[in-house]
Amino acid sequence: MSTIDKRSAALLIGRQYPGLLLFFRRKVGDAELANDLVNEAVATALEHLNAGRISQPSLIAGYVFRVAMNHWRNHRRKLAARPERTTDPDTIESLAASKEDQDSEEPQLRSEVRGILEELPVRRDRELVRRFYLNEDDKSAICSDLGLAPLHFDKVIFRARKRMRERLEAKGFKKSDFFGLLLLAGFV
Amino acid sequence: MDRKYIDDHHIVARYLADQLPDPEREAFESCYLDDPQLMVELEAAARLKVGLMQLRDAGELEALMQPARPFKRTLRFAAAAAVIVAAIGIVFLFVRGPSASRMLGASSAAFVDRRGDPLPVAGTYTILHARGGYLDAEIDLPAPPATTELRVFPDVEANPPRYRIALSSISEDGKPKLLGDVGDLVAADDGSVRVFLNGERMASGTYQLVVSGDSATSAAGAASTFLIGIRTHGPAPP
Numbered sequence: 087m088s089t090i091d092k093r094s095a096a097l098l099i100g101r102q103y104p105g106l107l108l109f110f111r112r113k114v115g116d117a118e119l120a121n122d123l124v125n126e127a128v129a130t131a132l133e134h135l136n137a138g139r140i141s142q143p144s145l146i147a148g149y150v151f152r153v154a155m156n157h158w159r160n161h162r163r164k165l166a167a168r169p170e171r172t173t174d175p176d177t178i179e180s181l182a183a184s185k186e187d188q189d190s191e192e193p194q195l196r197s198e199v200r201g202i203l204e205e206l207p208v209r210r211d212r213e214l215v216r217r218f219y220l221n222e223d224d225k226s227a228i229c230s231d232l233g234l235a236p237l238h239f240d241k242v243i244f245r246a247r248k249r250m251r252e253r254l255e256a257k258g259f260k261k262s263d264f265f266g267l268l269l270l271a272g273f274v
Numbered sequence: 275m276d277r278k279y280i281d282d283h284h285i286v287a288r289y290l291a292d293q294l295p296d297p298e299r300e301a302f303e304s305c306y307l308d309d310p311q312l313m314v315e316l317e318a319a320a321r322l323k324v325g326l327m328q329l330r331d332a333g334e335l336e337a338l339m340q341p342a343r344p345f346k347r348t349l350r351f352a353a354a355a356a357v358i359v360a361a362i363g364i365v366f367l368f369v370r371g372p373s374a375s376r377m378l379g380a381s382s383a384a385f386v387d388r389r390g391d392p393l394p395v396a397g398t399y400t401i402l403h404a405r406g407g408y409l410d411a412e413i414d415l416p417a418p419p420a421t422t423e424l425r426v427f428p429d430v431e432a433n434p435p436r437y438r439i440a441l442s443s444i445s446e447d448g449k450p451k452l453l454g455d456v457g458d459l460v461a462a463d464d465g466s467v468r469v470f471l472n473g474e475r476m477a478s479g480t481y482q483l484v485v486s487g488d489s490a491t492s493a494a495g496a497a498s499t500f501l502i503g504i505r506t507h508g509p510a511p512p
């Protein structure tokens with residue numbers, strides 16, 4: 087197995103998981119810092135891959151995401167960043183390039199979520215989705231406030247998730263795509 | 275941690291909200307490192323969250339949380355009213371008698387046409403709790419005059435096996451509005467309780483079916499609730 091360089095890995099992840107990268111930008115609230123987090127995560131994941139700790143290149147995205155989540159968590163908890171990891175300008179550049187792709191995703195993403203909300207016939211169910219996914223309120227609090235049975239809550243959330251997955255799949259997103267992209271890029 | 279646990283406990287969304295205790299978070303991370311399909315779930319949840327943030331920032335979210343705008347609603351009501359006026363004429367021409375205002379019946383004979391003949395049964399649907407889905411069943415009602423048979427499986431067995439079924443519409447704010455009920459229904463050998471639906475006065479939308487033991491049975495207070503989606507080909511009700 088040949089190795090993957092940071093720029094290519096970041097590009098592939100940016101193409102395959104724009105929602106997760108946008109999520110980081112939104113959560114962190116600082117695009118540059120978000121890029122740093124993802125860049126560090128890519129670097130760490132590549133180290134694992136090159137050290138043979140990741141069995142298949144197709145799994146690298148999961149590692150990147152896990153490490154990025156950990157960095158974000160540490161950032162939130164105001165833990166000191168590890169000084170040995172510095173931002174690689176090449177990777178930042180590649181992330182900047184993928185940002186254009188992500189920006190082009192934004193109107194489509196908004197339209198998709200608008201459609202999902204509009205498909206919910208009951209206003210209360212839209213409120214449920216907003217409170218769970220946007221406000222990140224607890225399920226029991228939402229059920230109590232809206233007078234919902236837990237089973238109904240599960241059904242509404244299941245439906246929203248299913249619709250979003252269907253939209254992803256309609257765009258051609260399949261679990262093998264990431265591996266396919268790696269193949270096309272000549273990394274395996 | 276398996277896929278059922280992840281779904282049942284909304285682990286993906288809680289992970290993205292950083293709400294999982296450390297052991298649960300680590301267990302979930304181990305799962306998605308080995309399962310690319312879970313990465314798809316994460317991407318879908320992240321897109322949902324980001325899309326909601328975008329709608330909020332664009333000032334669109336509040337409008338989506340409101341009932342339909344009055345102007346649009348007025349237009350819709352006007353269109354519906356026009357259809358209703360036409361439909362009432364058709365109803366008086368072709369259907370007459372006590373069945374016209376009823377939606378639920380214990381048998382297909384509960385609904386008759388103007389000659390007193392039972393309406394034909396145009397379809398049969400089985401109503402069970404659908405695991406994970408929003409609706410327990412989606413029903414395409416035939417164009418009137420015709421009825422649809424529903425075979426509903428209650429969660430609790432009544433002794434003696436007599437049941438009551440109530441039908442309610444679900445309003446914009448999620449509240450059920452009782453449309454009708456029918457009792458003294460006897461369960462079939464397979465445990466299902468049969469009821470017949472006359473959709474000529476129903477509109478497309480979400481409805482609730484509640485099955486309980488009839489009075490003086492062991493399951494008189496035990497209700498099984500089902501959410502059903504109905505699509506009609508007939509006129510909307512007033």
